[in-house]
Amino acid sequence: MASLKQLATQKEKFMGGHRACAGCAATIAARMVLMAAEQPVVVGAATGCLEVVSTIYPYSAWNVPYVHNAFENVAATMSGVEAAYRALKKKGMIKKDLRFIAFGGDGGTYDIGLQSLSGMIERRHRVLYVCYNNEAYMNTGIQRSSATPRGAHTTTSPAGTEIPGKIQLRKNLTEIVIAHEPAYAAQTTIGYWNDLVTKVRKALEADGPSFINIYSPCRLGWAYVPEKTIKVSKLAVETCIWPLYEYENGKYRITVKPKEKKPITEFLNLQGRFGHLFKWHDDVPIKEYQAEVDMIWERLLKRSAE
Amino acid sequence: MIVARTGNEAMAEAMRQINPDVVAAYPITPATEVVQLFSTFVHDGTVSTQFVPAESEHSAISACVGASSAGARVMTSTSSQGLALMHEILFIAAGLRLPIVICLVNRSLSSPINIHCDHSDSLASRDSGWIQIFTENTQEAYDTTLMAVKIAEKALLPAMVTTDGFIISHGMERVELVGDAEVPKFLGERKAKTSLLDVDNPITLGALDLQDYFFEHKRSEIDAMNHVLPIIDEVQKEFGKKFGRNYNTVDEYKMDDAEVAILAMGSTGGTGKVAVDRLREQGKKVGLIRCRVYRPFPKGAMLKAVSKVKVLGIMDRADTMSTLGGHLYNECRSILYDSEERPIMKNYIYGLGGRDISIEEIEDIYAELFNIQKSGEVDKEIVYYGVRGE
Numbered sequence: 001m002a003s004l005k006q007l008a009t010q011k012e013k014f015m016g017g018h019r020a021c022a023g024c025a026a027t028i029a030a031r032m033v034l035m036a037a038e039q040p041v042v043v044g045a046a047t048g049c050l051e052v053v054s055t056i057y058p059y060s061a062w063n064v065p066y067v068h069n070a071f072e073n074v075a076a077t078m079s080g081v082e083a084a085y086r087a088l089k090k091k092g093m094i095k096k097d098l099r100f101i102a103f104g105g106d107g108g109t110y111d112i113g114l115q116s117l118s119g120m121i122e123r124r125h126r127v128l129y130v131c132y133n134n135e136a137y138m139n140t141g142i143q144r145s146s147a148t149p150r151g152a153h154t155t156t157s158p159a160g161t162e163i164p165g166k167i168q169l170r171k172n173l174t175e176i177v178i179a180h181e182p183a184y185a186a187q188t189t190i191g192y193w194n195d196l197v198t199k200v201r202k203a204l205e206a207d208g209p210s211f212i213n214i215y216s217p218c219r220l221g222w223a224y225v226p227e228k229t230i231k232v233s234k235l236a237v238e239t240c241i242w243p244l245y246e247y248e249n250g251k252y253r254i255t256v257k258p259k260e261k262k263p264i265t266e267f268l269n270l271q272g273r274f275g276h277l278f279k280w281h282d283d284v285p286i287k288e289y290q291a292e293v294d295m296i297w298e299r300l301l302k303r304s305a306e
Numbered sequence: 307m308i309v310a311r312t313g314n315e316a317m318a319e320a321m322r323q324i325n326p327d328v329v330a331a332y333p334i335t336p337a338t339e340v341v342q343l344f345s346t347f348v349h350d351g352t353v354s355t356q357f358v359p360a361e362s363e364h365s366a367i368s369a370c371v372g373a374s375s376a377g378a379r380v381m382t383s384t385s386s387q388g389l390a391l392m393h394e395i396l397f398i399a400a401g402l403r404l405p406i407v408i409c410l411v412n413r414s415l416s417s418p419i420n421i422h423c424d425h426s427d428s429l430a431s432r433d434s435g436w437i438q439i440f441t442e443n444t445q446e447a448y449d450t451t452l453m454a455v456k457i458a459e460k461a462l463l464p465a466m467v468t469t470d471g472f473i474i475s476h477g478m479e480r481v482e483l484v485g486d487a488e489v490p491k492f493l494g495e496r497k498a499k500t501s502l503l504d505v506d507n508p509i510t511l512g513a514l515d516l517q518d519y520f521f522e523h524k525r526s527e528i529d530a531m532n533h534v535l536p537i538i539d540e541v542q543k544e545f546g547k548k549f550g551r552n553y554n555t556v557d558e559y560k561m562d563d564a565e566v567a568i569l570a571m572g573s574t575g576g577t578g579k580v581a582v583d584r585l586r587e588q589g590k591k592v593g594l595i596r597c598r599v600y601r602p603f604p605k606g607a608m609l610k611a612v613s614k615v616k617v618l619g620i621m622d623r624a625d626t627m628s629t630l631g632g633h634l635y636n637e638c639r640s641i642l643y644d645s646e647e648r649p650i651m652k653n654y655i656y657g658l659g660g661r662d663i664s665i666e667e668i669e670d671i672y673a674e675l676f677n678i679q680k681s682g683e684v685d686k687e688i689v690y691y692g693v694r695g696e
Binding site: 042055056057059073076096116 | 327330354355358359366368371372373374376377394395504509512513514515523
């Protein structure tokens with residue numbers, strides 16, 4: 001278990017002064033992930049908010065080696081970096097023990113980068129892939145992704161008069177990753193710093209590919225006031241919309257179990273992206289979303305009890 | 307050592323001797339064998355390369371970018387649709403100034419789907435910032451693969467070495483190999499100025515670069531291309547001195563007293579040389595020019611060569627889809643604009659989708675060039691040679 005004091009007093013690896021929105025969870029996630037890393041790390045980022053706000057020539061928020069290649073290929077890029085590390089270490093040209101972390105948003109991970117991620121895990125590259133999941137393409141201006149939940153308003157799944165936001169349910173990427181049998185996989189969120197730090201450390205210790213899906217509220221796309229980011233993050237866990245769990249060696253473990261499972265409406269009504277659902281002529285979208293959340297939670301309870 | 311090898315085998319052999327730190331690749335006809343043979347070297351321990359068998363060409367070249375950014379010597383191989391799938395990342399590799407080398411086997415791009423040779427794949431990448439060298443035969447493919455690593459690392463630009471699909475890739479020829487121990491001596495280790503693995507000196511690579519700096523960075527990349535031809539000359543000279551085989555950016559064959567000539571790229575250079583020999587036996591003053599280095603375009607050497615003749619038949623194995631003919635035709639017309647005396651030029655688009663071009667057909671083209679010389683006129687500037695209905 002990490003101590004906050006110890007985390008807070010180490011040298012910053014992801015610096016302030018970048019251009020993220022106030023209340024941005026993606027940058028909080030990046031900073032926390034790097035804080036958690038106890039070994040020297042090399043970082044890659046997919047095109048997306050984190051990449052855009054953290055680098056603009058001649059500035060960089062990254063105080064660790066960093067590479068950005070393109071949108072759909074951070075997993076492949078880091079596969080190459082890790083392969084080079086193995087080659088050069090064998091030759092004696094690299095002495096240090098390094099770790100590799102890839103960052104991608106839900107666009108770069110759930111959608112356009114899914115194949116690349118699958119390849120990286122299947123080839124067993126020892127890279128930690130971190131998805132900062134803000135449930136839509138925020139960088140291009142809040143378009144739907146396969147991580148966008150049922151009913152959410154985005155600019156390509158708008159709250160219309162005929163169709164109230166996104167019709168479909170979310171893709172369960174964490175389970176898709178688990179089907180690859182990675183060395184370690186987990187879901188976490190920034191509101192639970194200790195959960196996040198512990199999982200990053202486990203992932204970096206795991207001898208093989210690892211994956212952490214970090215629920216990262218986006219105040220702009222989700223339409224809430226910036227100071228509510230941590231509250232929204234915590235409510236996602238308390239409503240079981242975003243269960244915190246991990247998978248290793250064939251076993252599931254729920255790492256934070258809410259004392260009382262709140263209805264999802266407590267999470268939804270804080271955010272403008274769901275506002276239209278409360279004025280809609282029926283409660284079908286909310287019911288469908290609640291049913292999905294319940295189903296996944298129940299299944300997780302069963303799996304973690306095994 | 308003298309051996310019999312196909313183009314693919316020769317390129318794989320060169321890769322074995324280079325022993326790159328990382329090879330990331332995905333198989334595609336007709337380049338599959340390069341990757342396949344290389345995997346055998348990896349699994350038999352004859353190379354120490356980290357092999358990344360990627361799940362697509364896009365990921366293969368992306369992994370190459372990552373590995374090269376980490377300071378490794380990196381190679382891959384592909385063809386046609388594979389290169390097209392890499393297209394996005396080709397520009398990034400060049401922009402990040404990464405000396406990756408691709409062994410490229412030329413094959414036409416779909417549609418219609420076809421697996422045979424034309425140059426539409428490599429020429430669609432001509433503006434990506436890669437050095438492009440088209441080889442005529444197996445020996446040259448082997449030699450150029452070895453040289454390309456050195457050229458790319460000196461220029462800090464990526465390079466692709468091409469062979470013609472099936473014609474060279476699967477054609478068995480006599481090849482003289484350099485000794486295994488000679489190759490590392492010729493190449494040395496890659497000395498990258500920066501590396502992602504240098505955690506004590508962290509770099510940010512691939513930063514967002516907007517209106518205030520992008521242009522300067524792009525300009526410096528273009529400037530790097532301006533310095534490539536002398537590097538190629540230097541490496542070719544060194545290679546010739548060490549191993550006895552000499553290459554130029556533009557290959558001239560019996561051009562000294564030639565009145566008419568054809569200009570071509572790739573294996574057609576070899577077919578054309580046989581046609582030249584036959585016609586020379588009949589006392590006809592014909593020559594052949596082969597564009598070996600296509601990117602950067604060797605303007606000086608090309609001007610010198612094409613200015614020797616009265617009539618020039620330019621053979622392009624791809625079309626620019628601009629209604630202006632093929633790539634070589636357009637570039638030659640462009641470089642000749644300022645010349646007071648220029649040859650009469652005719653463009654022959656030929657061999658698309660692997661349609662064979664024979665010695666006799668090239669002789670036929672020479673005959674036509676002589677007719678043009680006599681009349682002083684070209685009836686039709688751009689013709690599609692060997693296609694039904696023309």
